[in-house]
Amino acid sequence: MSITYKAGKNPHPLEHRMIFRNIDREGWDPGIETYLGEGGYESLRKAMAMAPGEIQAQVKTAGVRGRGGAGFPAGVKWGFIPPNNTKPVYLICNADESEPGTFKDRYIMHQDPHQLIEGMVITAFAIGCHTAYIYIREEFPFAAKILEGAIEEARAKNFVGRNILGTGFDLEIHVHRGAGAYICGEETGLIESLEGKRPYPRIKPPYFPAAMGLYLCPTIVNNVETLCHVTHILKMGGEEYAKLGTPNNTGTRILCVSGDVQKPGYFEVQVGKVTMGQLINEMCGGLRTGRTLKAVIPGGSSAKVLRADETFKLKDREISIWDIPMDFDSLAACGSMAGSGGVIVIDDSRSIAWVLNNINAFYAHESCGQCTPCREGSLWMKKISDRIVAGKGSPDDVDTLESVAYRIDGRTICAFGEAASWPTESFIAKFRDELKAATSDSLKGAIVNPETKLAAASLKV
């Protein structure tokens, strides 16, 4: 069936729309009748005729990796629920979407909520869960309302509630609104918050949610987009799904591009089938007029920055930034990560000190304060970069900044410590000269970007 999209919203020819098939589509609304009219909830009917273990096997075969940040295979995670478990099992949909540069989940919740609910019911059935939650950030009140309405619509059709489709399977889904904190996106902080407490992340081990999650019961936490993929895996079968994308990087994913491009926005692509160059130059219409690329942060603000003039080694090939395939393994091999899919493009008009300071301000504000290196260090990093941006820093400040970052990294309870320190570590490794120049009158203007070739290897790991 041919689909018409709203004016100016046509997918780019390099896109492969699956999760975003109905986003900004002419004549589409988030109601259940529209969804049912296009085969909605057929995947659920199919799943309910299968054994839970068969569904899990399909998701494993599909190889879908989590779209929330860490890229962990969903089917493998589900398999971590202890086999002899006698406690209730919970499912939590992580709809916190708080990583700067990421703006995909909200479109799904606003425009295609039943795709998510269908994925959640299938997942709950597969893992033996009867109570599921959608933890949604406070800043999405409209999406929370839409989801609540969609759950009631699904209940009226017997897709949610008691004795779903006459199978004897019961499931309640609750929408829980957060209070607006980045750390509530971290799965164990989220769980604490859901339990009504301050969202202090828990130490892993032992608190891996699949074994000891909500109320210390086995809990699967998956991102909104990941759960939507489950609907499609059931529809097409794990093997067919795995043909999308590239080996070990299967399926599609939504890339959110922001920053210095002509046409920022979202693009759903087969994972690894599009390069950074295609994304920026073709899909986003290129850089702003008269500008050149300085750097890209490829996976949300926590990801390590890539310099435009670096060369990267990928499977014995030397490649430029433009040739990096946008997939989990390639971006990791280039010293960064695919993360949450938020691609932030930085052109030569930007002061690196200013960009870093902006990021440091975010992490200093969002640290939950539970552990000292992160609580104190994130604020120190902000204060030092404040000074540099104000032209009041000394060249030593850059080294101090770097040493603070490396003293947070690896020494904290949760991965926020890395999220906060990686930007500073990588910006300094790759733009040390520019940052130093910003601290000294004698150096000002002496350094023009891009200055020197700094390989990703110069990062202390």
Ligand SMILES: Cc1cc2nc3c(=O)[nH]c(=O)nc-3n(C[C@H](O)[C@H](O)[C@H](O)COP(=O)(O)O)c2cc1C
């Ligand atoms: C500081 C921090 C913030 C996070 N924020 C989010 C978020 O907003 N949304 C999300 O889905 N995952 C977020 N994550 C990742 C979650 O902890 C978790 O890995 C994810 O929800 C699992 O889902 P997935 O396997 O489907 O990706 C965050 C992680 C950290 C360390």
Ligand code: SF4
């Ligand atoms: S690393 Fe930061 S955000 Fe995470 S628990 Fe420690 S203080 Fe809180």
